[in-house]
Amino acid sequence: xxxxxxxxxxxxxxxxxxxxxxxxxxxxxxxxxxxxxxxxxxxxxxxxxxxxxxxxxxxxxxxxxxxxxxxxxxxxxxxxxxxxxxxxxxxxxxxxxxxxxxxxxxxxxxxxxxxxxxxxxxxxxxxxxxxxxxxxxxxxxxxxxxxxxxxxxxxxxxxxxxxxxxxxxxxxxxx
Numbered sequence: 001x002x003x004x005x006x007x008x009x010x011x012x013x014x015x016x017x018x019x020x021x022x023x024x025x026x027x028x029x030x031x032x033x034x035x036x037x038x039x040x041x042x043x044x045x046x047x048x049x050x051x052x053x054x055x056x057x058x059x060x061x062x063x064x065x066x067x068x069x070x071x072x073x074x075x076x077x078x079x080x081x082x083x084x085x086x087x088x089x090x091x092x093x094x095x096x097x098x099x100x101x102x103x104x105x106x107x108x109x110x111x112x113x114x115x116x117x118x119x120x121x122x123x124x125x126x127x128x129x130x131x132x133x134x135x136x137x138x139x140x141x142x143x144x145x146x147x148x149x150x151x152x153x154x155x156x157x158x159x160x161x162x163x164x165x166x167x168x169x170x171x172x173x174x175x
Contacts, residue, residue, distance in 0.1 A: 001058065001088055001089070002058070003056050003057065003058050003063070003089075003090055003093055004056070004057045004058075005054055005055070005056055005057075005093055005094065005097045006054065006055060006057065007052065007053065007054055007055075008053035008054065008055045008065065012053075012055055012062060012065075015062045016053070016055070016062065016065050016080075017042055019062060019063075019064070019065065019080055019082050020039070020042055020065075020080045021039045021042075022082060022083055023080045023081060023082065023083060024038055024039060024080075025039075026083040027083060027086065027117055028115060028116075028117055029115070029116045029117045030115070030116070030143065033141060034137070034141055034142075034143055037137040037138050037140075037141035037143075038137050038141075038143065040138060041137045041138050050069060050071065051067050051068065051069050051077065052067065052068055052069070052070075052101070053065055053066070053067040054066050054067075054094060054097050054098060056081070056090045056093060056094055058085065058090075062082075063081065063082045063084075063085040063090055064079070064080060064081035064082060064085065064090040064091060064094055065079075065080055065094070066078065066079040066080075066094040066095070066097075066098055068098050068101075070102075070105060070107065073107070073109065073111055074102045074105075074107040074109065074110045074111065075110075075111050075112070076095075076098060076110055076111065076112040077112075077113075078112075078115075079091050079094050079095060079118070079121075081094075091121060092125065095125055098110075099150075099152070102152055103152055107152060108151065108152055108153050109149050109150065109151055109152065110127075110149065110150045110152065111147065111148075111149050112127065112147070112148050112149070113133060113135075113145045113146075113147050114145060114146050114147075114148055115143075115145060116144060116145070116146065119146045119148070122148045122150075123148070125150070126150050127148040127149060127150045128148060128149055128150070129146055129147075129148055130147040130148060130149055131146075131147050132144065132145070132146055132147070133145050133146070133147050
């Protein structure tokens with residue numbers, strides 16, 4: 001399956017919003033109230049000018065997209081694949097494309113607040129669970145999420161010591 005990854009254009013926006021709605025309605029583990037709240041909230045200018053969006057095209061049709069932000073850290077905001085094209089490697093191709101951008105920009109870690117249905121995908125691609133979290137969609141509907149990260153380089157010796165201290169100190173406090 002020949003999939004082309006490219007940066008999005010302004011005229012892609014309606015297709016992206018429809019693809020996201022289709023994906024959420026079909027693949028999400030959230031209830032219908034949560035899903036519809038998420039879809040409505042995306043109609044507000046979600047794709048801000050400082051976010052970068054990559055799309056996956058198959059036979060000139062957008063079949064997936066990802067969007068991310070680099071500001072103090074590399075934050076992956078989501079990956080969506082059309083339900084008819086799931087489990088064909090499109091999400092992985094999109095993830096590989098943004099990881100390459102992160103490496104080129106010398107980012108050391110990629111952070112993602114993932115939907116409950118996408119956690120296994122990220123874990124299969126080397127991401128580690130940090131904690132559970134969430135946000136209020138439309139200021140009222142709670143959306144549970146999982147924060148994950150992937151290190152793109154090795155820790156320095158000082159960073160390893162800090163991580164060891166943090167893990168051991170926190171476990172000491174929790175008994």
